[in-house]
Structures are given as C-alpha cells and as structure tokens.
Amino acid sequence: MAETAEVTENAVPEKAYSLDPKTIAAILYAVDIEDREQLIALMEPMHAADIADLLEQVNTFDRSRLIRLYGREFDGEILSELEESLREDVISVLHPEVLAEAVRELDSDDVVDIVEDLDAEQQTAILDVLEDADRVAVQQALSYPEFSAGRLMQRELVMSPEHWSVGEAIDHLRAMPEADLPEQFYHITLVDPRLHPVGNVTLGKLMRSRRDVPLSSIKEDLFRVIPVDQAESDVAYAFNQYHLISAPVVDADGRLVGVITIDDAMAVLDEEHEEDILRLAGVGEESSLADRVVDTTKRRFPWLAVNLVTSILASMVIAQFDVAIAQIVALAVLMPIVASMGGNAGTQSLTVAVRALATKDLTGSNVWRVIRREVLVGLINGCIFAVLMGIVGLVWFGSPALGYVIAAAMVINLVVAGLAGTGIPIVLDRLGVDPALASGAFVTTVTDVVGFFAFLGLAVLVLL
Amino acid sequence: MAETAEVTENAVPEKAYSLDPKTIAAILYAVDIEDREQLIALMEPMHAADIADLLEQVNTFDRSRLIRLYGREFDGEILSELEESLREDVISVLHPEVLAEAVRELDSDDVVDIVEDLDAEQQTAILDVLEDADRVAVQQALSYPEFSAGRLMQRELVMSPEHWSVGEAIDHLRAMPEADLPEQFYHITLVDPRLHPVGNVTLGKLMRSRRDVPLSSIKEDLFRVIPVDQAESDVAYAFNQYHLISAPVVDADGRLVGVITIDDAMAVLDEEHEEDILRLAGVGEESSLADRVVDTTKRRFPWLAVNLVTSILASMVIAQFDVAIAQIVALAVLMPIVASMGGNAGTQSLTVAVRALATKDLTGSNVWRVIRREVLVGLINGCIFAVLMGIVGLVWFGSPALGYVIAAAMVINLVVAGLAGTGIPIVLDRLGVDPALASGAFVTTVTDVVGFFAFLGLAVLVLL
CATH class of the missing domain: 1.25.60.10 (MgtE N-terminal domain-like)
Structure with missing residues (x-):
C-alpha cells in the first residue's frame, strides 16, 4: 500500500x-x-x-x-x-x-x-x-531559560473567573480592547481567585450555550497546564500526544502567566525533528542552505574529525594483522564487507532506539525486551548474511575455510551491532547526553573494531 | 547558547x-x-x-x-x-x-x-x-487515495453563505444539532452559491462583532484551500508554512467537501519526519518497538542486502589491487580511513539535501549554487584532513610518499562526497523517487568505490 x-x-x-x-x-x-x-x-x-x-x-x-x-x-x-x-x-x-x-x-x-x-x-x-x-x-x-515554555508563550490571553456565566464571559470579551487580545484565540481559560487555571472553554461551546449557563459546566474534559520552565520539546510532545489546541502556562506558584497555542508547538516539533535528523547524520543543527561555505565547513569539521579518530582506531586493529594480510590478500578484500554490514545494522538499531527515546516509547519497563529483540534480529539477519557471504567467499576465492571465517565474523558483528545500536543511545540518554548527537560515532566505531577484529582474528586462527 | x-x-x-x-x-x-x-x-x-x-x-x-x-x-x-x-x-x-x-x-x-x-x-x-x-x-x-487530504479531512463543518451577517451566522450555529458539529471548530467557512469556499471567519471575531456586521467584512486575510487529492505531506507543509489553524478541502470542481484542522496536520508532520529519519537510516517505515522479531528482521533485511551488494562492489575494486596490497600492507591498513571519511562527508551533504528537498528549500533557482557550495566544503575539509592524514601516514609508516597518496585520495573523495551527496538526492527527486529512501546506499557506494580506487590507484602509480 x-x-x-x-x-x-x-x-x-x-x-x-x-x-x-x-x-x-x-x-x-x-x-x-x-x-x-x-x-x-x-x-x-x-x-x-x-x-x-x-x-x-x-x-x-x-x-x-x-x-x-x-x-x-x-x-x-x-x-x-x-x-x-x-x-x-x-x-x-x-x-x-x-x-x-x-x-x-x-x-x-x-x-x-x-x-x-x-x-x-x-x-x-x-x-x-x-x-x-x-x-x-x-x-x-x-x-526565562532559552528553549523553555516561557520563551514560547504569548502573554495576551483571555481568561475569566471560574464562577462566571456564559453571558458575563461574552460581555467581557466584547469589552476587551483589541490590543489586549491575542491575534487568534480559541479558548477562554477559567481561573480561580488565586489565578490558578482550572479549565478551558472553547469559543464554539461558549457561542452555543445560553447566557445563564455557568462556564464551569461547559469546561473541556481535556485540560493540561504547562510549567513556564518546561523544555519546549516537552511542550511540543504534550500538544502532539494529547491533541491540545492551546494550553495555559503557569509560573512556579501555579499562577497563569501566558498561553501556548498549537501552531507554535507545531513549529517546535518541526525544529526538533530537523535537529534530530541533522544530528544523526553528523551535521550540527541550524545548518542551512543559505549558510556561507566557511560556516558550513566549520560546522561539519568536528564530526569528520571524530570520524577520523575512530577510523584510525579501526585501522590500528587492522595493523595488528598485517602479517596475515600479506599472506592472504583476500582478507583485505573482504574485511570492509564485514565492517560495513555491522555499521549499517548498527545504524538501523540506533535510529529506532533514538526515535523511541525521543517519543518516550523506550522506558524502564521495556528496555531489556527491546535490547533482546535487537540482538535477536541481529542474530537472525547475521545468520542469513553469514550463509550468503560464506558462499561468496567460497566461490570468489575457492576457500571453504575463508567462507566459514567471514560467515562467523558476520554473525558476531551483527549481534554486536544490535547490542551497541540499542545500548549506546540508552546509556547516553541516562547520562543526560542527547543520544542523537553522539551515538552514531560510538556505534560505528564498535562495529568497525569488532568487525575487523573478529574477521582477521578468526582468519589467523583458522587459516594460518 | x-x-x-x-x-x-x-x-x-x-x-x-x-x-x-x-x-x-x-x-x-x-x-x-x-x-x-x-x-x-x-x-x-x-x-x-x-x-x-x-x-x-x-x-x-x-x-x-x-x-x-x-x-x-x-x-x-x-x-x-x-x-x-x-x-x-x-x-x-x-x-x-x-x-x-x-x-x-x-x-x-x-x-x-x-x-x-x-x-x-x-x-x-x-x-x-x-x-x-x-x-x-x-x-x-x-x-480517496491513501495519504491524501480526503482521508485526513473531517466532513463535519460549519459554513455559511458569504452574504450573511454575524447575527445570522450565530443563530444558525446555535440551531445546528450537536451531531452535525465537529468536536472542535475555530472558524466558520464562507461559501458562494456554488459552494466554493471564499473565506474564513474566526469564532473570536464573530463573537466580538455586532450582529449587523456582514461576515465578508471580517474575513481572515490568510485563507488557503486544500484540494481533496493533495498529498497529506503537502497539507502538513502548508499548515506549517502558512500557520493555518484549519483549512477547507475542495473537490475537483472547487466545492467544499470537508475541513482539515491543525492537530491532524501536526500528526502528519510528525509521521512524515519519522518516516524520513527511518528511511535515511535504512529502516523501513512503520518499524516500532512493539513489532515482533520476525517482522523487524524482515523489514531490515532488504536494506542490509542492498548494502551487501554495494560493499561487494567496493571489494571488487580492492581486489583489482591485490598485488599492490600484498607488497605494501600499509595500504590495507589505511584504505578504510579514506572510504569512511568519504562516507561520512557524503552522508552530511546528503542529509542536508534531503531535508532541503522535503522543506522545498532546494529548488531550480539555487540547485547549482548548493552543489557548488557542497563541493567547496568538501574541498576545504578535504584539504585539512589531507594534511592531517598525510602526517599520520608519514609518522605511522615513515613514508612521505604514502602520506602524499592518502592526502590526495582524501581530497578527491571528499569532493566527490559533496558532489554525490547533493547530486544523487536531487536526481532521485526529479525521477520521482523519495530521496530519503534510496540516496544513502548510492552515496556510500560512490564514496567507497572512489575512495578505494583513488587511494589504491594512486598508490600503484606513486609507490610501486
């Protein structure tokens, strides 16, 4: 479909x-x-x-x-x-x-x-x-802190005491000067005498109710209050999760200080996603097509530098096996395949884990089940590709032993990929580091190092 | 900050x-x-x-x-x-x-x-x-086609003839049976006698206006009509771009058939992003933590299979240089670095290009400038990493010539990465293929093949 x-x-x-x-x-x-x-x-x-x-x-x-x-x-x-x-x-x-x-x-x-x-x-x-x-x-x-609800909210809002009737609210609304009104508004927020918000009434309901109806009887069922210091990413999550249209923002004492509407939450959701995508790809946020060459170069440089270090690390593993490679050049030909498959499988697990963390779907209650699942998926796909690569090794280089070695290395690396791809973002998240930002480099380092080490190590044991 | x-x-x-x-x-x-x-x-x-x-x-x-x-x-x-x-x-x-x-x-x-x-x-x-x-x-x-505005819209809506006054609209609204009303609504849509929507009036404006004011005089400035067969991703784009709260949906004759509200558009935006992130990582869409192991394995398999084919392709390039590798094992040690740097740089360019295509920021008018910029960024970063890797090659293996070779290969591969990372998604997009879906495999194939070929080929020319 x-x-x-x-x-x-x-x-x-x-x-x-x-x-x-x-x-x-x-x-x-x-x-x-x-x-x-x-x-x-x-x-x-x-x-x-x-x-x-x-x-x-x-x-x-x-x-x-x-x-x-x-x-x-x-x-x-x-x-x-x-x-x-x-x-x-x-x-x-x-x-x-x-x-x-x-x-x-x-x-x-x-x-x-x-x-x-x-x-x-x-x-x-x-x-x-x-x-x-x-x-x-x-x-x-x-x-208010940057990226907090306080920066996002508008201060113009329409509120009314909770004990008012529909008629009183409408008269108040008509009497308000244009300048105090938000450009668009969809709810009236009911507040108690201490200015704590207690409910929302939609304009549609207000309009269809008789003047003597108490506002408190036509409140909406769904009502969420946003703390002024809440991270804007959590605000966006709440709007998307609970289908909010607007939500009152309160200070530390629970007093109404502003309102956030869904259009602002949608813009934040869009930016958060953009940031995740760019970070997963090793591009600093805020990169844009209109940036100058120098800025773009500077922004991409650190990620490439990290990659240089990790790939030198992988090369140092290869260097341990230089004698074996000199004897059997087929090892040099085949080794990138094992590393590349591990890197790809690891990136798959990683991306699913990073997304699940962002959407709060990966929690204490299912973390072990998710890790077990990823390892199992790695094991099954590892076995399938082990057979395929074993055949390729055998046909290409005519050596059954080389086939066994690459097959075994493939299984090991895909299992490790599942484990690292899930475990690393989870650990980073617990440490308070954005998993989208740093997981990629760690995961591919693990799969490169394990891939080269498993393949070349087994080759030394079996073939020499 | x-x-x-x-x-x-x-x-x-x-x-x-x-x-x-x-x-x-x-x-x-x-x-x-x-x-x-x-x-x-x-x-x-x-x-x-x-x-x-x-x-x-x-x-x-x-x-x-x-x-x-x-x-x-x-x-x-x-x-x-x-x-x-x-x-x-x-x-x-x-x-x-x-x-x-x-x-x-x-x-x-x-x-x-x-x-x-x-x-x-x-x-x-x-x-x-x-x-x-x-x-x-x-x-x-x-x-209606899947993923179209017709599937997304609700049919319950509030409309009124464009010549009505505020009072007539309010009376009509009050008289409508509850069942015909949408659960939440924020606008009244004005229609002409042929049922073509001509404008929106917000409930806030309606409420604050005198009964004898004509509706047409308090229409909103911003008004966009959505064709019923428009792709839902374009609908989400329009809501986000133009800060729409609700928009009327029209059939091929321009007649009002439904309305889409921002909460639905926000959900689509969220899904579209999710899909892009997963596709860029080589994970089929709709992958979820609750899926069974078998389903997940099946969904990830094809992407890994494509990667297997492309990495075998890269290995065939390496195999052409087996004689050189047997003579200078350092080539085998260093070659993954060139390929890996190219792959990473290519993924950076690719991700920026895919996002720009999705947000309609990469168009006919700036495509050549963007490609030129990416190539220039690749050239500058390539030169910096060429110097760094040249030094590593020299220090590690004591061979200035090896240093020159890896430096030159690095520059070539990072320039190619910029070109392929931008060009491939643009071409796929023109061909009507989702660039998020297929670009990754193409780009890394190009950077692997070019990386190995440039490095090993130059080595043969210079070192043997």
Whole structure:
C-alpha cells in the first residue's frame, strides 16, 4: 500500500507550494533593472513565509539588492519567518527606520523569537525601537531559560473567573480592547481567585450555550497546564500526544502567566525533528542552505574529525594483522564487507532506539525486551548474511575455510551491532547526553573494531 | 547558547510526560492478580494516548491479559492512538461487542484512520457495526487515495453563505444539532452559491462583532484551500508554512467537501519526519518497538542486502589491487580511513539535501549554487584532513610518499562526497523517487568505490 501512495505522491507533475521558478526569475529581473513598482507588484501576493524562503534561496548579493529596493514594504512577518542564520545578515541590510517599523508590528512572542538569537548590538537596536510596554514584555520573556515554555508563550490571553456565566464571559470579551487580545484565540481559560487555571472553554461551546449557563459546566474534559520552565520539546510532545489546541502556562506558584497555542508547538516539533535528523547524520543543527561555505565547513569539521579518530582506531586493529594480510590478500578484500554490514545494522538499531527515546516509547519497563529483540534480529539477519557471504567467499576465492571465517565474523558483528545500536543511545540518554548527537560515532566505531577484529582474528586462527 | 539549553533540558531529573514506571508496575500487578477494580482505578486518570503507549510498551502476553481484564472500559480513542502495527493484534483480542461500542464512539475521520490499515476481514467487521450514515461516510473517505487530504479531512463543518451577517451566522450555529458539529471548530467557512469556499471567519471575531456586521467584512486575510487529492505531506507543509489553524478541502470542481484542522496536520508532520529519519537510516517505515522479531528482521533485511551488494562492489575494486596490497600492507591498513571519511562527508551533504528537498528549500533557482557550495566544503575539509592524514601516514609508516597518496585520495573523495551527496538526492527527486529512501546506499557506494580506487590507484602509480 505504501508503494502505491509514494508513486501517486511523486507523480504530481508540479510540486505543491514550491516557489515558482518563473516568479523568482521575474523578481530577480525587477531587481536587476531596479524597477521597484514591478518588484512590489510581484511580491504583493506572496505570503511572508514564501518571501522568507525566496530570500534564503537567492545569493547574498541579490538578497541585499532585493531588500534595499523593496524598502518600506519589508514587514516584520518576513523577519519572523526567516531562518535564524540569515536574520543577522538581513537586519544589517535593513534601513533602521524600516527595521523599527517592521518590528513594531509584531506580537511580543515573535519579537522574542527574533531578538533571542541576535548579537548584543542588534538586540539593543531592536529593543530601543519598541514601545515601553512591549520592551518590558520582551525583556521579561528573555528572563526565562532559552528553549523553555516561557520563551514560547504569548502573554495576551483571555481568561475569566471560574464562577462566571456564559453571558458575563461574552460581555467581557466584547469589552476587551483589541490590543489586549491575542491575534487568534480559541479558548477562554477559567481561573480561580488565586489565578490558578482550572479549565478551558472553547469559543464554539461558549457561542452555543445560553447566557445563564455557568462556564464551569461547559469546561473541556481535556485540560493540561504547562510549567513556564518546561523544555519546549516537552511542550511540543504534550500538544502532539494529547491533541491540545492551546494550553495555559503557569509560573512556579501555579499562577497563569501566558498561553501556548498549537501552531507554535507545531513549529517546535518541526525544529526538533530537523535537529534530530541533522544530528544523526553528523551535521550540527541550524545548518542551512543559505549558510556561507566557511560556516558550513566549520560546522561539519568536528564530526569528520571524530570520524577520523575512530577510523584510525579501526585501522590500528587492522595493523595488528598485517602479517596475515600479506599472506592472504583476500582478507583485505573482504574485511570492509564485514565492517560495513555491522555499521549499517548498527545504524538501523540506533535510529529506532533514538526515535523511541525521543517519543518516550523506550522506558524502564521495556528496555531489556527491546535490547533482546535487537540482538535477536541481529542474530537472525547475521545468520542469513553469514550463509550468503560464506558462499561468496567460497566461490570468489575457492576457500571453504575463508567462507566459514567471514560467515562467523558476520554473525558476531551483527549481534554486536544490535547490542551497541540499542545500548549506546540508552546509556547516553541516562547520562543526560542527547543520544542523537553522539551515538552514531560510538556505534560505528564498535562495529568497525569488532568487525575487523573478529574477521582477521578468526582468519589467523583458522587459516594460518 | 545551545549547549546551556541542552544541559537544562537534560538536567530535569524526572522526564516530563514519560509513563511512571511505578504506575506501570502497579497496573501489571493488578493484571497478574486479576483485580479488575484496581486496574480500572489505576487507568481511569490516564489519557487514551498514554494507555496506547502503555499497551505498546508491555509484552504481547501482558497486553492481551490487560485488554481482556479491562473489558468494556476499552474505548475507541485508545484504538485511535495505537500504532498501526499493533492495531490488528489488539482488535483480534477485543470482544466483538467491546470493539463495536468503541468504534461507534469515534468521529468518522478517526474510524477511517483505523480501518484503512486493517485486513479485509477486520475492515468488514468494523464497517458492519457502524450506523448507516457513518458507514457511508467512512466508505466515501476510503474512496480517496491513501495519504491524501480526503482521508485526513473531517466532513463535519460549519459554513455559511458569504452574504450573511454575524447575527445570522450565530443563530444558525446555535440551531445546528450537536451531531452535525465537529468536536472542535475555530472558524466558520464562507461559501458562494456554488459552494466554493471564499473565506474564513474566526469564532473570536464573530463573537466580538455586532450582529449587523456582514461576515465578508471580517474575513481572515490568510485563507488557503486544500484540494481533496493533495498529498497529506503537502497539507502538513502548508499548515506549517502558512500557520493555518484549519483549512477547507475542495473537490475537483472547487466545492467544499470537508475541513482539515491543525492537530491532524501536526500528526502528519510528525509521521512524515519519522518516516524520513527511518528511511535515511535504512529502516523501513512503520518499524516500532512493539513489532515482533520476525517482522523487524524482515523489514531490515532488504536494506542490509542492498548494502551487501554495494560493499561487494567496493571489494571488487580492492581486489583489482591485490598485488599492490600484498607488497605494501600499509595500504590495507589505511584504505578504510579514506572510504569512511568519504562516507561520512557524503552522508552530511546528503542529509542536508534531503531535508532541503522535503522543506522545498532546494529548488531550480539555487540547485547549482548548493552543489557548488557542497563541493567547496568538501574541498576545504578535504584539504585539512589531507594534511592531517598525510602526517599520520608519514609518522605511522615513515613514508612521505604514502602520506602524499592518502592526502590526495582524501581530497578527491571528499569532493566527490559533496558532489554525490547533493547530486544523487536531487536526481532521485526529479525521477520521482523519495530521496530519503534510496540516496544513502548510492552515496556510500560512490564514496567507497572512489575512495578505494583513488587511494589504491594512486598508490600503484606513486609507490610501486
């Protein structure tokens, strides 16, 4: 079933939501001939998120020219949607007045998101142009730890005392000034006299109930409160796990201080996944296509350096068997196969384990069963590939003994791969290290070293 | 800054939202002594999603006993939250009457989600217990392609003619029977006389406006319509890119047929990411910790088989140089380093390219610049590691010539890694193949073959 769908998905000739190359070309042409009117006409129908994508896709030179020509039309939403790594560049190109106007339009949580990643000078420049109330709100948000619920929440919210009726809540809502309201909201949060949130009422329910109905009787069943210092990854998990639409955020005393909505949680979920994928591949987070060559090189270097050390380690194992290799060159030909199969099997186990840890599916109650399963899978696949490789060894080099040796090494390495691929991320997680970050290097080192040692060691025992 | 946050995130002693091991132990104890009252008391406060996680974490034997003892308390939400791979097992354990009751409680889109993955017999069993109207709705949804917007949408929605006033819409909303309403809704969709959606009005705006205000004057600026046959991955992209909360779904004639809400889009985004991570690691999708050993083994086998073929290919390259290796065993010792560095660098480029394709950031307009950047990064890192490895070769084996050879091979292989790591996913994507699925095997084959060939070939030229 999955195959059919893939075909359908990919057979669509035009890719949905991709930027149209013709539009991009027309925009760049307008920039070339400095036709401001034409540029504005072309970009007017575009969503800020698409404009941000456009700025990420063009080169630095075109980007600066485009921003300068676009001038006052540049709005805060575009800045919000831009990748963090590009924001400093773009801000430094923007005219201070344009920047001030752009930032003033934004909600305080969006300003926080922009400001938190800037250098001190740009931070001050932006804080200075905000109105006093907004500046205080942004500074307050910045006082919460990075990547916490406090940074994610918005302070504009609609609440009502729990003893109010539907009619009272509606009248209150109508009387609130527009500026105090969130841009979008879906619930009214009920609070007790100490400002502790006790429940949510959806606007739909509110609207369909008679005015004299007490709010407390139409509360939603599902209600979760988020502590202000909770990690944003856990916030995203809670929204996804419990299908929350919005959730009140409380301080250490349980008092309502803000609200997080699902769209922000979705963005965090997306970033967390991105980070996991890049870390598993040995790419530091925040790598983006728009980064400069020097930055990308620097970011990738440490991971390659770690790999250099671990592969030298594996080579030192090989070096112990130089006499055997000189006598039987077939060993040098076949040894990478054993190591490579182990590395691949280990990466499979590792990825499943890292994901299960991230989704909280791998816990104290099933850890031993999962390790046992991975080892068993390694054993079974090891035996199958042992037979296959045994035959290859025999046919290729005409030596049954060489066949036995590679077969045995294959079984050993695939079992070790299952064990290391599951055990290493679990241990790293217990030690408080992100398993996505470091497991890969450890696991392939183990499978390389064990693979070479088992194959060459057995060869010395059996063949020499 | 990222480091600090990591520490904070991991320093939390108790993991948020993880199932409490004590609760799990108490539940399993209740199952052991068959204490139904105790079991129900323990599970009563748990969210259906957490109960599903619990069922995924315990072993098959405990799972069956737990479900039987839990009996009539088992509700449809749990079935909804369960991993697909476990649903058939759980359904086969459920008493038919319990199953019937559980399924009848669910919204039609949740039933569709459950039914679409079951075998024909279980499908019929579930469809048979539904009421006529629900069954027709489910069957209609199943007529849309798998993984399309049509399968994802709910049919219950609130719409109003575009010429209505706020007052008319509110009266209509109040008069609608509960059964026709979605469980949660945040917008009213305005339609023209041909039932084409023309805009959304949020409930918040509706509530704060005077009764005589025309709906069309308080429409939201942002409005996107989803075609019913759009791939669900594109739907998730649109929600994330444009911060949609809900979007109307239209048929080929542009008529409103349903609505998709952000919580469903978030679930799809999560699944798509999961699939990408697993595919990049050479694990078929839908692999789960609860799968049996045989299933897991079967699913991992093909990827390992592909790897076996590609690593034999690399070995055939080595075999061409057997004479040289027999003369200089140091070649056998050092060659895996060149291949391994190339493989790692290639995986880095590949992962960045696959992600950029998935997020539609890698397009016709920047493809050549991205390839050039990756090649340049490979060249710079290649030169740095060439110097390092040259020194290692010289110190370890006392041969300057060997140092030059491995240095040159390193530069070549890292440049090729950048080229292959970017080029291969782009080509696969153009061919309509999911680049996450197949790129890895191709890229490492290229870096293995080029790595061995460059190193051993240069060695023959220079050293013999």
